[in-house]
Amino acid sequence: xxxxxxxxxxxxxxxxxxxxxxxxxxxxxxxxxxxxxxxxxxxxxxxxxxxxxxxxxxxxxxxxxxxxxxxxxxxxxxxxxxxxxxxxxxxxxxxxxxxxxxxxxxxxxxxxxxxxxxxxxxxxxxxxxxxxxxxxxxxxxxxxxxxxxxxxxxxxxxxxxxxxxxxxxxxxxxxxxxxxxxxxxxxxxxxxxxxxxxxxxxxxxxxxxxxxxxxxxxxxxxxxxxxxxxxxxxxxxxxxxxxxxxxxxxxxxxxxxxxxxxxxxxxxxxxxxxxxxxxxxxxxxxxxxxxxxxxxxxxxxxxxxxxxxxxxxxxxxxxxxxxxxxxxxxxxxxxxxxxxxxxxxxxxxxxxxxxxx
Amino acid sequence: xxxxxxxxxxxxxxxxxxxxxxxxxxxxxxxxxxxxxxxxxxxxxxxxxxxxxxxxxxxxxxxxxxxxxxxxxxxxxxxxxxxxxxxxxxxxxxxxxxxxxxxxxxxxxxxxxxxxxxxxxxxxxxxxxxxxxxxxxxxxxxxxxxxxxxxxxxxxxxxxxxxxxxxxxxxxxxxxxxxxxxxxxxxxxxxxxxxxxxxxxxxxxxxxxxxxxxxxxxxxxxxxxxxxxxxxxxxxxxxxxxxxxxxxxxxxxxxxxxxxxxxxxxxxxxxxxxxxxxxxxxxxxxxxxxxxxxxxxxxxxxxxxx
Numbered sequence: 001x002x003x004x005x006x007x008x009x010x011x012x013x014x015x016x017x018x019x020x021x022x023x024x025x026x027x028x029x030x031x032x033x034x035x036x037x038x039x040x041x042x043x044x045x046x047x048x049x050x051x052x053x054x055x056x057x058x059x060x061x062x063x064x065x066x067x068x069x070x071x072x073x074x075x076x077x078x079x080x081x082x083x084x085x086x087x088x089x090x091x092x093x094x095x096x097x098x099x100x101x102x103x104x105x106x107x108x109x110x111x112x113x114x115x116x117x118x119x120x121x122x123x124x125x126x127x128x129x130x131x132x133x134x135x136x137x138x139x140x141x142x143x144x145x146x147x148x149x150x151x152x153x154x155x156x157x158x159x160x161x162x163x164x165x166x167x168x169x170x171x172x173x174x175x176x177x178x179x180x181x182x183x184x185x186x187x188x189x190x191x192x193x194x195x196x197x198x199x200x201x202x203x204x205x206x207x208x209x210x211x212x213x214x215x216x217x218x219x220x221x222x223x224x225x226x227x228x229x230x231x232x233x234x235x236x237x238x239x240x241x242x243x244x245x246x247x248x249x250x251x252x253x254x255x256x257x258x259x260x261x262x263x264x265x266x267x268x269x270x271x272x273x274x275x276x277x278x279x280x281x282x283x284x285x286x287x288x289x290x291x292x293x294x295x296x297x298x299x300x301x302x303x304x305x306x307x308x309x310x311x312x313x314x315x316x317x318x319x320x321x322x323x324x325x326x327x328x329x330x331x332x333x334x335x336x337x338x339x340x341x342x343x344x345x346x347x348x349x350x351x352x353x354x355x356x357x
Numbered sequence: 358x359x360x361x362x363x364x365x366x367x368x369x370x371x372x373x374x375x376x377x378x379x380x381x382x383x384x385x386x387x388x389x390x391x392x393x394x395x396x397x398x399x400x401x402x403x404x405x406x407x408x409x410x411x412x413x414x415x416x417x418x419x420x421x422x423x424x425x426x427x428x429x430x431x432x433x434x435x436x437x438x439x440x441x442x443x444x445x446x447x448x449x450x451x452x453x454x455x456x457x458x459x460x461x462x463x464x465x466x467x468x469x470x471x472x473x474x475x476x477x478x479x480x481x482x483x484x485x486x487x488x489x490x491x492x493x494x495x496x497x498x499x500x501x502x503x504x505x506x507x508x509x510x511x512x513x514x515x516x517x518x519x520x521x522x523x524x525x526x527x528x529x530x531x532x533x534x535x536x537x538x539x540x541x542x543x544x545x546x547x548x549x550x551x552x553x554x555x556x557x558x559x560x561x562x563x564x565x566x567x568x569x570x571x572x573x574x575x576x577x578x579x580x581x582x583x584x585x586x587x588x589x590x591x592x593x594x595x596x597x598x599x600x601x602x603x604x605x606x607x608x609x610x611x612x613x614x615x616x617x618x619x620x621x622x623x624x625x626x627x628x629x630x631x632x633x634x635x636x637x638x639x640x641x642x643x644x645x646x647x648x649x650x651x652x653x654x655x656x657x658x659x660x661x662x663x
Contacts, residue, residue, distance in 0.1 A: 038464060086448060137633075143640050146395065146448065147585045151629040154578045158629075162622035287456060294449055327573065329463025336399070336457025340435060343445030343453065 011349050019348045020295075027341040031334055040324045048323060049316030059315060061200035064207070065273070066311035069094065069265035069282070071210040073289030074296065074307055075217045076258030081293050082221060083254055084234040089134060089149030090262040091286025092156030093127035097263025098270045099160060100126035102168070102185055102277040105192035105270070112191035119192065120209070120267050127263020128256040130156065135255035139248035145255075153286070161279055168277065184278035194272040203272025206264070213261055218300045220257075230254055262286060283314065283328060291339050310335070360489050366609045368493040371501060372567050374605025376401070376559040378504045380583035381590060381597045382511055383555025387433075389515065389592055390548035391528040391541075393655040395451025396436050397556045398580025399458020400429045404560025406462040409571045412475045412564075421475070422500070422561045429557020430550045432458060437549040441542055444657040459574065469571045476569035498566050500558070505598065507555075512594035524548055528651030531658040541658050556580065578629065585632045589639045592651065600635075607631050 032042030053063050073090040080087045101119040108118055134152060137143035164183045172181035194203040221227040232240040233250050240247055265285060274281050288310050296303030317331040380397050387394045404425035412421030436454050439445040477498035485495035515521040524544055526534035531541045563575060582604060590596035611624045 034461070034464070088452065137637060141637060141640055143633075143636050144588065147581060147588075147636065148633050150581050151578065151585070151632055154581075154629045155626045158622045158626045161625075162620055165622065166620055290449075290452060294446075325467075327463040327467045329460040329573065331460065332456045333460025333464060336453045336455070336460055339449065339453035340439060340457065343450050344439045344443045346445050347443045 016349060019345050020342065023341040023345040024338060026345075027334075027338040030337050030341070034333070035324075038324075038326070040320075040326075045320055045324060048320050049313065051316075052319035053312035053316035058200075061197075061202055062315045063308070063311045065201045065203075066285075066314045067307050068203070068206050068210050068268050068272075069285040070289055070292060070311055070314075071304070071307045072206075072213060072265035072268070073262045073286050074292035074303055075210070075214050076261035077289050077293030078296055078298075078303055079217050079221065079230070080254045080258045082234050082298070083230040083250060084237075085135075085138070085251055085254060086146045087131060087134075087149050087255055087258050088146055088290065089131060089152050089286070090258070090265075090289050091282060091284060092149070092153035093130045093259040093262035094266040094269075094282055094286050095153075095156040095160050096126040096130040097123035097266030098277060098281065099163065099266075100263070101267040101270045102188070105188045106186060112189075115189075115192045116194065116205075116271065119271055120264060123263040123267030124260040125263070127266065128260035130263070131255045131259025132252070135252050135259075138255075139251040160277070164277055164279055170276075182278070185276050187276045188271065192271060193275050194268070196272065201273060203268055206268030206272055209264060209268075213264075214300055214303065217257070217261075221298075226250070226253070262289075284332065287332070288314070288335055291335055291342075294339075295342065362613075363490060364493050366606075366613055367490070368497075369609035369612055370602060370605040371493065371497055372605070373608035374602040375501050375504050376562040376567065377579060377583050377586060377604055378508065378597060378601035379559035379562060380556045380580060381586040381601055382504075382508055382594055383429075383552035383559075384583055384587045385590065385592050385594055385597060386511065386515070386524065386548040386555075387552035388587055388654055389528045389651055390524050390545045391531060391651055391653045391656065391658070392437065392440065392545050392549045392552075393447045393451065394433060394436050394454070394549060394552055395448060395584060396432065396454025396458065396580075397451075397552075397583050398576055398578065399455035400432045400553050400556035401458075401560035401563070401580045401583075402462045402574070402576040403432055403458045404429050404557030405564040405575055406466045406469075406560075406571060407557070408561035409474045409564040409569075410465065410469060413469065413472065416475060418475060418477060418565060421565060422558065425557040425561035426554045427557070429553040429555070429560070431553070433549045433553020433556070434546070436553075437546045440657065441545050441549070444659065447655050447657075455580065463573045466571045466573060470573065471570070474564060474569040474571065477566050500562050500566060508594045508598050515594060525651070527658075528653055531653050531656075535658070535660065545658075556583075559583070582628060582632050585636050588650070589635050591639070603635075604628060604631070 035042045035045050053059050073094060077087060077090055100122040104119045104122045105115060108115060110118060130152060134145045134148035137148055138145040164185060168185045170181050170184060170186040171178045194205050196203050221230065229245045229250050232243065232245055233247055237247065269281055270277060292303060292306045292310055295306040313334055314331060317334065320326055321328060321330065380401055384394060384397055407428045408421040408425040411424040412418060432454060436450050439450045440447040477500060479496045479498055482495040486492050515524060523534065523539045526539060527541050527544045535541050560576060564571060586597060586600040589600045607628050611627050614624055615621060
């Protein structure tokens with residue numbers, strides 16, 4: 001007897017929800033087993049994660065705080081992934097956005113009311129520029145963008161370290177003595193920080209930009225000729241070439257939008273949360289966004305829901321790091337397992353399975 | 358500068374290049390059979406943490422290395438199952454494996470941070486190890502010698518035996534291979550497992566030779582450099598030797614340039630920048646020689662849809 005896969009033409013929404021939910025459930029069970037080996041009661045851990053993320057007012061507001069960068073990165077990645085362009089470099093593009101915003105916020109010789117807009121603009125441009133390098137290599141020379149975007153994350157992190165340990169490191173002052181302080185820049189002036197919803201850390205301007213970008217990107221994908229070209233490039237590059245679509249242009253533009261949005265996420269983290277540049281300010285938003293983009297795919301609502309889910313894991317995950325003494329990596333582990341199960345069950349979406357003799 | 362300086366550079370180069378060589382060799386086999394596994398970084402770091410923990414608890418290097426290889430194989434089989442049997446997206450699956458490996462290794466290793474582990478000692482080959490300049494090559498650890506032997510054996514199998522023809526057929530034209538009676542799935546599973554085992558071994562080298570400590574995230578992108586080196590090597594195990602030690606050399610130079618007051622973080626960018634530069638050149642060379650990636654790389658083989 002053999003198992004045969006029969007291709008399905010259309011996937012019902014119900015079936016999609018059922019398959020995805022089963023995958024996530026299996027993933028949670030597997031992670032639970034690992035927690036159990038680690039010596040923590042899986043039920044307790046999950047309770048803590050869920051209550052941490054959604055159980056309290058602070059939890060919910062923190063989940064929205066994490067949603068901001070994840071949504072910005074995820075939306076951009078959903079765009080490039082649609083064209084089968086694999087930008088794995090959102091993390092580095094985010095860091096570049098943060099670096100640019102810090103530089104502008106601290107030192108740009110412009111009127112103070114222009115500083116915030118300038119930070120967002122420079123963050124977008126820095127992220128886009130960082131994405132431009134692998135994009136142009138892919139578009140003009142066919143260099144594999146998966147590896148180059150990923151390697152550029154490592155370069156971006158090194159650049160951040162170089163700045164905060166070197167030329168941008170703040171001097172501490174006391175009386176007329178100064179010395180070099182922690183590895184971080186000076187704190188941003190008030191006019192370079194974002195307002196938050198009172199009692200929370202939700203920097204609503206960035207949140208608004210994130211939601212606007214979600215809408216705009218999906219309009220771009222579904223209502224413009226550029227979106228059509230992107231889809232053709234993704235589905236059938238050969239056909240795209242014959243149809244006279246400028247593939248290089250599609251790659252460059254979509255990559256730069258994607259990088260720019262990640263850059264804006266970096267601006268939000270600096271101007272809204274950290275108020276200074278320091279190492280470790282991003283907890284892998286750019287990597288988690290890969291899953292969000294891949295999961296959400298063509299549907300903006302699906303992107304929003306999966307962003308909410310992974311923001312919750314980030315927030316809940318930070319609680320278990322403290323109470324169960326787990327490293328930050330636990331979130332990576334979580335995400336990796338969830339992604340593997342989603343992939344392994346993907347086949348049940350596109351195929352129905354029959355037993356054959 | 359005296360000769361001992363150059364000898365120390367060569368020595369650092371070999372230590373830095375060997376883990377890259379193992380991982381690159383493994384990924385060459387996986388890709389030759391048509392499976393792109395971007396989980397190398399995750400498998401390497403799991404190899405590193407496993408070798409460290411097993412080595413520390415049992416005190417046996419053999420156990421440490423074997424456990425790392427087994428863990429690498431186990432992880433690669435997840436990727437094989439997802440991408441070969443369940444036809445999931447190979448790119449996303451590999452990335453997921455990397456995330457999972459980085460995360461799990463950090464959970465497993467947290468109790469061991471900062472503790473010293475066990476390490477391989479050098480095997481001095483009489484007379485040869487006394488040669489000036491080339492001496493360091495002949496006073497290295499057992500795993501270093503094994504990696505060179507392995508590269509040659511793997512090259513021989515791939516290009517001079519029937520099994521090698523089958524592996525390459527699966528990567529170039531799985532439908533034709535299938536028609537000739539080759540079990541495409543089996544060969545792809547086996548090659549992916551070889552890739553995983555060797556990535557685990559590469560990771561084990563990091564935590565038992567390069568630095569006998571556990572540091573969270575200690576592979577630091579070496580798995581990705583290995584993936585790039587596969588392209589640089591044109592999918593040939595012998596060229597992989599050149600690539601791996603070239604990159605080892607960059608790490609060695611980086612190490613020695615610190616003395617000149619260049620900030621460590623700027624030097625730390627070198628391997629990644631160099632990898633990107635090398636990729637640019639190898640792609641243009643690939644195009645010029647019309648000698649490229651296995652044609653069916655990354656494409657699932659579906660018998661019914663042939």
